[in-house]
Amino acid sequence: MTIEQNQISVTHTGNGESTAYLRCIVHRKNYLHWYVQKNNGELKRILYIDDNDHSTIYDDGATHNKFVTVWESNVCSLIIKKIMDEDAGTYYCALWYYSIHTDINQQKHSLCKDGSIKKFGTGTRLLVIDQPPKKPEVTILKSSTEDVAKRGFAIYMCNLQNFFPDVIRVVWYVHDNEKEVESEQGDIEHNNSTNTYSLSSWIIVPISDLKMTFTCKYKHDTTKEGWGMKSVSGHEYNLETQKKRSNDMKCNEGLPSFNRMVYRAAQLTYVMLILKSFMYLPVLIFIMNKSKL
Incomplete structure (x- = not known):
């Protein structure tokens, strides 16, 4: 039933x-x-x-x-x-x-x-009420590639702004099979000047699921008996490139960033001194041999 x-x-x-x-x-x-x-x-x-x-x-x-x-x-x-x-x-x-x-x-x-x-x-x-319904303005924010590489997961946040009335339901689904995903939701915020409302809902996506597409769906007065929706995926994340950058940074992490140029200059100076010493070596040998005679 x-x-x-x-x-x-x-x-x-x-x-x-x-x-x-x-x-x-x-x-x-x-x-x-x-x-x-x-x-x-x-x-x-x-x-x-x-x-x-x-x-x-x-x-x-x-x-x-x-x-x-x-x-x-x-x-x-x-x-x-x-x-x-x-x-x-x-x-x-x-x-x-x-x-x-x-x-x-x-x-x-x-x-x-x-x-x-x-x-x-x-x-x-x-x-x-005399005020007509207003459709939510929906945007999705995502974690940066650096954050995903560091933490091992991404956060997708669905922001619904400037809607009226405040009665709304938000759920997340896996796009391909309509499987509902566990999500978190903030409090509904009221804008007194416009008498509209805003709400955020977010999910945590492990690295293994970044290639999947997730959909933020909402039911509101303006959607009638249907759902409004916006989808997002992590296809653009390039974690291999970010991993290489991280490894390169680890090689230099013992040097303070503000001293790296000085360190490089010292290396060059040291090489020049070695080359210069090789130039004077024949002269020194000649002088030493002459003194023995």
């Missing part, structure tokens, strides 16, 4: 004229419920749909003038009409059914020990 809510958030104005469509994808039709959570308060059920005749049964305080449900194949949409400020909140769809098994000996059905199975979607946040 699976249930999906692919919209992470939707944004509308609260003038009583707009309508929101919240979608819930289910792969098993049972009694479907819609809940709302406002201001981090308790979950409150709005309605549920009878699996027998697909009729909508409203809970207290909810009416068809505000909420309507529509089935299309395996998608149930909750339609919220005439949106006002008080409609803001996170809306969850849920499957709730009783699992039964057959007693072969007595040929009758009975409830399982847990009594029922409930499964909730991830939720869709309805924001009621």
Whole structure:
């Protein structure tokens, strides 16, 4: 039994004229419920749909003038009409059914020990505000070749900047097989002057995986039910060249950098003195022989 809510958030104005469509994808039709959570308060059920005749049964305080449900194949949409400020909140769809098994000996059905199975979607946040959504500006930063050679791994950082609203989900995948990669994430930062948000997420990539392509994927109001993405790889890292440079530097690491020119000059002077001594050697031998005579 699976249930999906692919919209992470939707944004509308609260003038009583707009309508929101919240979608819930289910792969098993049972009694479907819609809940709302406002201001981090308790979950409150709005309605549920009878699996027998697909009729909508409203809970207290909810009416068809505000909420309507529509089935299309395996998608149930909750339609919220005439949106006002008080409609803001996170809306969850849920499957709730009783699992039964057959007693072969007595040929009758009975409830399982847990009594029922409930499964909730991830939720869709309805924001009621006059500011329109703004797409993240995405850039990826990478470790330098020197850092990778020294540490034995690279860091890829996905920066998402100047987006609105602040509801966002970021994940990393291996590009070829859509395998999710363990990642770290910073806090969402708020820019008061523009009323936009920024976020960074990063992964650590060992040298053995540098040839692989990784994708930073994000879900936001501006991506609707899909994902935004940006990919990166380490194909340009030339660690063999960097290793050779490091070895060359190790050969000279005993000499302070500011004395290397002086050391070279001393070497040249020493060679010149040796050559000069060879030039005077015949003269010295002649003088020594003459003195003996």
